[in-house]
Amino acid sequence: MNNYHVETIRSSDRLPELSNKNVFHSVEMFRVLEKVSGCTPYMIVVTDDKRRVHAHMLAILWRRGSLLPPYLFSQGRVYGEGVYADDGERKVLFPMMLDAVAKAFQHKLCLFIEFSHISSKMFGYRDFRRHGFFPISWLHIRNSLHSMVPEERLSEQLLRTIDKGYTAGIVTREAETDDEVRAFWKMLKNYYRFKFHRYIPSESFCLCLERSSIGKVFVTLSHDKVIGGSIVVYSDKDAYLWFVASKRKSHPLHHPDVMTVWHAIKSSFDRGMRHICFMNVGLPLRRSRYRDFILSFGGKQVSSYRWFHFTIGWMNKLLSWIYRE
Secondary structure (H helix, E strand, C coil): CCCCEEEEECCHHHCCCCCCCCHHHCHHHHHHHHCCCCEEEEEEEEECCCCCEEEEEEEEEEEEEEECCEEEEEEEEEECCCEECCHHHHHHHHHHHHHHHHHHHHCCCEEEEEEECCCCCCCCHHHHHHCCCEEEEEEEEEEECCCCCHHHHCCHHHHHHHHHHHHCCCEEEECCCHHHHHHHHHHHHHHCCCCCCCCCCCHHHHHHHHCCCCEEEEEEEECCEEEEEEEEEEECCEEEEEEEEECCCCCHHHCHHHHHHHHHHHHHHHCCCCEEEEEEEECCCCCCHHHHHHHCCCCEEEEEEEEEEECCHHHHHHHHHHCCC
8 A cells, every 4th residue: 555645845846747637736837826926836746655646736825905804815726626646546635635735724824715626516525524614506617619619509699799799890819918918907807896706816827827838818809909808728628718807888889708708719629629618607596697698608507516614713614504505
């Protein structure tokens, strides 16, 4: 039986050779985050006595601020359950990495930790509960890109809207300058300013990601002015639309929201991706305008858990009771 060793690494110079099949736990993502102000990446690595890597998980500490009331805090974030050399070891190694994540964030004034995009709804249930995490049902949407061309999944009305956008001169493409990335970031920040549970990455994150090989910042332009945009990252054969925003109210005739999302889908198809996943659809509410909008592009919604843990004891107990199953 292997003797496992768990190490928490905070510098890319100390990282061993790791699998890059999952972008959210890759060395490339670690190096991008390492350059971002207000962000500290932690790579949890499990090895054996021969220093062979059996699993790794990237955890992120974001420094945040709030105006109501004014204070600074940190948020811990993990996307998925990590990467494993042998899937048969997942149930053994995941609790070890979860222990390391909790320990790493324990003394960093981390207000809460969030795990999302777990591969199956019940994975790690007992381990999360052991650490006092509570689950909240969440939705994400996944579009298939391999069984038919994306246009065949759209309604006639949506196809006409896209054609009207092209006729009006709307262009969506990869950001070509830092100024275009900054213009998108300002719009993204304003777009989500008053929306609940939205963390917007810093401007430096958008710039570093655009210069990397793992993702792109796309901008939608009308007369050379940015009216929409998205952040898309690529992992193996899947694309992930991480953030999206548009000036829909100020440019209603141009439908920048439609044009922006459509380009993310079409460009992912052109890159040979098998799926595109929309990461932040939100709570499974009975009515959701954004969810219905994304579903209009032909995807399917999937219910999953996001796991949360607040370091303030009474708050964690209260929220655990509110969101009890």
